[in-house]
Amino acid sequence: MKKIINEPGTVVAESLRGLAVAHADLLRVVDDPAQVLRVDAPVAGKVAVVSGGGSGHEPLHGGFVGPGMLDAACPGAVFTSPTPDQVHAAVTAVHGGAGVLLLVKNYTGDVLNFETAAELAAADGIDVRTVVIDDDVAVQDSTWTAGRRGVGGTVLLEKIVGAAAESGADLDTCERLARAVVADVRSMGMALSAPTVPHVGTPSFELAADEMEVGIGIHGEPGRARTPLLPADALVASLLDPILADLPFAEGDDVLLFTNSMGGTPLLELYLAHGIAEDVLAARGIEVKRRLVGPYVTSLEMQGMSLTLLRLSEEMLSYWDAPVHTAALRWGR
Amino acid sequence: MKKIINEPGTVVAESLRGLAVAHADLLRVVDDPAQVLRVDAPVAGKVAVVSGGGSGHEPLHGGFVGPGMLDAACPGAVFTSPTPDQVHAAVTAVHGGAGVLLLVKNYTGDVLNFETAAELAAADGIDVRTVVIDDDVAVQDSTWTAGRRGVGGTVLLEKIVGAAAESGADLDTCERLARAVVADVRSMGMALSAPTVPHVGTPSFELAADEMEVGIGIHGEPGRARTPLLPADALVASLLDPILADLPFAEGDDVLLFTNSMGGTPLLELYLAHGIAEDVLAARGIEVKRRLVGPYVTSLEMQGMSLTLLRLSEEMLSYWDAPVHTAALRWGR
CATH class of the missing domain: 3.30.1180.20 (Dihydroxyacetone kinase; domain 2)
Structure with missing residues (x-):
């Protein structure tokens, strides 16, 4: 196997360590369970936008943590969903009092684990909403999916909804906008x-x-x-x-x-x-x-x-053009 | 051969067309001979920074054309130096009256062709300076090089010198700074x-x-x-x-x-x-x-x-941190 790694079992943790030191101005990485958090989270009064999924799709999602996009990303093992406690810990860490929006790619494991985390967070009294993205037109069901898969549209969803949250939009607005993006991508x-x-x-x-x-x-x-x-x-x-x-x-x-x-x-x-x-x-x-x-x-x-x-839409366009400052996408600042 | 292309002979031209339409706000592509030019070039009174080289190293160099970095990039065929007339045309197109600095990776063909172009431009009355980068410590001479090869340091050179030119530094200052970067990378x-x-x-x-x-x-x-x-x-x-x-x-x-x-x-x-x-x-x-x-x-x-x-140096650091807006590198605006 031709890879620049030490051993398969430590790849994700070692990679996250490199991400953290490379972008300490933007994010911090918490271990056990692994979370990539916006460095200034929680941002008081702002809707927190949280995503995640299996590793191996970089820069998705950790490369999109920062002002104008995600508050937290939950990286699973390679091609493996993050665990409920990972997502729950991230939600707890970034919740700024205005609720949390979970953006979830439609894979069976992700949907299940984010749902469990949302229930745990709701039991803590946090207003959590979940929007599932399923933009892949290729197949109806697949190996790891009931229904369509979530793929490239996820980046656009995270950018547009992240900008709305950054601008002060409330949780209802962010959720509505997220559903509008999913409907049209x-x-x-x-x-x-x-x-x-x-x-x-x-x-x-x-x-x-x-x-x-x-x-x-x-x-x-x-x-x-x-x-x-x-x-x-x-x-x-x-x-x-x-x-x-x-x-x-x-x-x-x-x-x-x-x-x-x-x-x-x-x-x-x-x-x-x-x-x-x-x-x-x-x-x-x-x-x-x-x-x-x-x-x-x-x-x-x-x-x-x-x-x-x-x-x-005009609304999506204005949020797309809004400033963003993350490891992988940045403009306007 | 597993590539997303139509035919080998048109790869570079077709790719440049895609680059141009994707980043029309930043650059324009001139055909025959091929040049990637900053959209608002020539910028009057600014030192123009020009680079180029064989294609196949993208985003180098076309992805670095824009405010705060390059005024022009001259893309050769894949792994092939641009021709003297290509470089001469680019220098002529972006010269804003304050001189032109050529940043050249140390490969025999590139050095020769940029030198010929510089002579042609000098004959037109343009003050042209050339700085060659040879940052690769691996080998002294190689297949296509007398002396060391120019590699990764080129990006840092283009960013730092591009920022200096953008800030209004004169040609002497840009040349001195470029030589300082080459000496220390x-x-x-x-x-x-x-x-x-x-x-x-x-x-x-x-x-x-x-x-x-x-x-x-x-x-x-x-x-x-x-x-x-x-x-x-x-x-x-x-x-x-x-x-x-x-x-x-x-x-x-x-x-x-x-x-x-x-x-x-x-x-x-x-x-x-x-x-x-x-x-x-x-x-x-x-x-x-x-x-x-x-x-x-x-x-x-x-x-x-x-x-x-x-x-x-402190000077390099401040130019590294300066705003840049290109297809591949952007921050601060």
């Missing part, structure tokens, strides 16, 4: 290669030299089809077509286009794909008002990409 | 896998399943040694020790530590390595005042990392 991904989970030591699946997996999940879960590797023009269309048809997106819509690397796909290829997606949308009369291009929701070193499209 | 990298150049179609070299290449260059050039894959603690030490010994860095030094992914190494591993490097430096009494962690000088999808250490 769609994603689909593909892979050229498999990730290797450290404690497994071998690639999660095998693809022939001329194959790709279309509709893959961020843990390498099977997608819609294993097909011959397509040229970029056709490949991008194969991701965008089902996204556009699903909502559906229509001529005249204003959108945010997020072109995401699964980790191992370099920016040279990612910007190439992004340009093609812009062309497809322009030809459909859909205006790309904002874009995000880069590796933000990854699957370790997996080569591949995903596209995410969010139909932007 | 050192890097070394390693790889776990090889990149595949699109027009070649096969990996640049082969490494056995239990091997790594220590001291590798950013084009996959051979390094110091092919060794068994080490645990992260020993691996980081094998990069840091020669860096520390070279300048040499000493107890009491203030430094910037840059932990760079070669492309295919995920953030989970990169932060882990960064934490180890911080420990090594702390144990030596060297204070890490600033850090940068991420994939900033890559070699396509190559797995691996590099470490860069810059001995920070």
Whole structure:
């Protein structure tokens, strides 16, 4: 297994230690149970926004902790849900008196464990709401999911809702906005290669030299089809077509286009794909008002990409443009 | 060859088109010869800072075009120097009347072509200075270099000198500062896998399943040694020790530590390595005042990392902290 690690059992804890020392101005890491907390949390009177999930998708979620985005992230083991006590501890640590919003990717373990944590926090008297994101149009159910998976749209959700909370919006408003984002965001991904989970030591699946997996999940879960590797023009269309048809997106819509690397796909290829997606949308009369291009929701070193499209309201647009200061996303300050 | 491309011959041009549409607020791309220009260039009265080099190292250099960093980047074909006319065209386009500083990585083709461009621009009456960066301590000469290679330190050089130019520093000051950065920055990298150049179609070299290449260059050039894959603690030490010994860095030094992914190494591993490097430096009494962690000088999808250490003066520190707004680095605005 070719990885820069000491041993599989300590990868997440050692990585979090590096994150903490690299970004001590933004966040602090608490051990046992592991939590990444905004350095100035709890922020009195502000709705706290908390997310989390399995590790291996960095910068999601710890890289998005900071002013204008998340108050806390709960990192599980690689590709493994965080535990209820992890989430409960994070909620308790960042609750500033205005309630807590949990943003949860739709995987069975995550949904269950965040729900248990929410019950524990409610018993403490904290007003906790949960919004589940399930933006992946590729498959209805999958290995680790009842219903659709939560993927790239999570970054947009965390940014927009995080900005609302930062601006002083109350818990009802943050929850309503989160549900609006979930309703209007769609994603689909593909892979050229498999990730290797450290404690497994071998690639999660095998693809022939001329194959790709279309509709893959961020843990390498099977997608819609294993097909011959397509040229970029056709490949991008194969991701965008089902996204556009699903909502559906229509001529005249204003959108945010997020072109995401699964980790191992370099920016040279990612910007190439992004340009093609812009062309497809322009030809459909859909205006790309904002874009995000880069590796933000990854699957370790997996080569591949995903596209995410969010139909932007004026409210979402203003929160997208609001200042943010995190390890992975920053502007406006 | 597993890549998201249409055909090898159009990769760079298509990727630049995507870059341009994604970041139209920051930059514009001129074709034939290819140049990435700051959108508001030329900025009257400001020293223009220009760099460039082969493509395949993204976000270097086009991702660093914008206020507070580069005025222009000249992207060559993949792992191929830009041509003199490319650099000359860029210098002409961004010259704002206060002279132009060329920042050149030390590879034979780059040095030659930037030098020819500088002569052409000088003949036009433009005051052009050139500073060559050669921060890689791994090897003295290499496949494409007489002398040491220019690698990770390039990002720090472009940020610090770009900030000085933005603040109104004159050409003499920018040149002096650039030479000071080059004098005090050192890097070394390693790889776990090889990149595949699109027009070649096969990996640049082969490494056995239990091997790594220590001291590798950013084009996959051979390094110091092919060794068994080490645990992260020993691996980081094998990069840091020669860096520390070279300048040499000493107890009491203030430094910037840059932990760079070669492309295919995920953030989970990169932060882990960064934490180890911080420990090594702390144990030596060297204070890490600033850090940068991420994939900033890559070699396509190559797995691996590099470490860069810059001995920070107060002047460098203040320019490092100054606002920057580019596709790949942004803060303070």
